[in-house]
Amino acid sequence: MTIKELAYSAQQHVQASTGASFKRAHIYELLAASFGFNSHAAFGVNSVLTELRPNDRQVVPQGTLINRRCIELGYRPETATLATSALESFLTERQIGAASISTLISRLRGESPNQDDEPEYDEDELFDPADEAFGPILLDGLDAATSKGNALAHYALALIYAPDDEHDPDAGSSYWYEQGQQGRVLTGVEKEWAEAHASRLAHAEKYAHHLKEAGRLGHQDALLDLAERFDDPSFFEQPGHDVDADPAAVAAIAERMGRPADARHWLTRAAESGDTDAMLQLIEE
Known part of the structure; x- marks a missing residue:
């Protein structure tokens, strides 16, 4: 599910529950309010929506903020009350939470996140670097943030797609991939190896793209990673270095x-x- 699909489902649910018409833009505002933000723009600076897993601590939507934001957007108090209840139940049933991009980056780098970046609920289990199953809503949210020039989102995606230095793929994988590219029909294990190699190549391309974009936007850790991985001198050529390394x-x-x-x-x-x-x-x- 994408962010747009989630917002559409939330819009349909809220409208059916209230009998009122809600703009899609207002649904985004109410989703942001659900997680303690005064606007969707503020939410997007360092946060994305994510799907909670069964064992994650449940997030309690902030009903007071939803109600207040609803009224600020021009809805009647009685409609705001119904919309608040509807959105709370929608998010709880769908197990939707919000995640700090800074916290995600810290987890992926194996660091302890800054306490200022910690939400009121526990994100520890959301971002286990050993777990490659990042939910589609989180990935879509990060992609959406990169389209707005968010360096943090670019760097988070770079870390998600980073090659595993400890992983030594079978040399046969590249062979069967090349055979497939040349038109040979592959089946069974050969096809699986070729597909695995194609996935690694796609991830490597995404890694390089997002790392370079994060560096271009001035992210210090990304610039240092570019120096380490690609011998890019940009990190050393800048006048100051604000990096914890x-x-x-x-x-x-x-x-x-x-x-x-x-x-x-x-x-x-x-x-x-x-x-x-x-x-x-x-x-x-």
């Missing part, structure tokens, strides 16, 4: 890219933070 690791990237001045700069930062190996390396130079 191991300075020694950044120095190693700069050294590999043939940027001795940058390597020394980051080694110095590592030494200043107490890294004894960095101190010794600077002394030996």
Whole structure:
């Protein structure tokens, strides 16, 4: 299900429950209010809708905010009351929640998220990096956010589609993929291998695209990842660096890219933070 399909279903449910006509744009506003936001625009800065799994903690829609937003949008108080009840039941039955994109990124990077990014409910189980089954609503929400130039959404998608460095695909997969591309009819295991390889190629393309877009939009971690993965010098060419990364690791990237001045700069930062190996390396130079 896409975000548009979800909004359409919510619109139909609310209208059937209230007997009133609701604009689709207003449904988006009420969905945002359900999760504590004053507007859909504010919601979209760092949040997306997502489907909760059976074991996830249930999210309680914020009825007071839904009701208030309904009245702000020009609906009568009695209609607002009915719409609030209808939307609350709709979201509960469909098990729809909201997720912070920053929290998703932290989970995917294996970090502890910033407490300021934590919602009132527990997202820990929503974003298990070992679980590749990201729901279609969440992915569609991230795609929609990227279309509006959201760097966070681009970076989140890059991390979702990032290649698994520990995964060593069977060499036969690429062979059978190439055979299929040349017109050979594949069946059984050969077809499965070819399809798996095609999926990896598609994910790799999406990974590179979203990482580059996030970097172009100024996301610092994305720029550093571009340097590490693609030897893109943009990270080192910018005047300032607002990134929470191991300075020694950044120095190693700069050294590999043939940027001795940058390597020394980051080694110095590592030494200043107490890294004894960095101190010794600077002394030996």
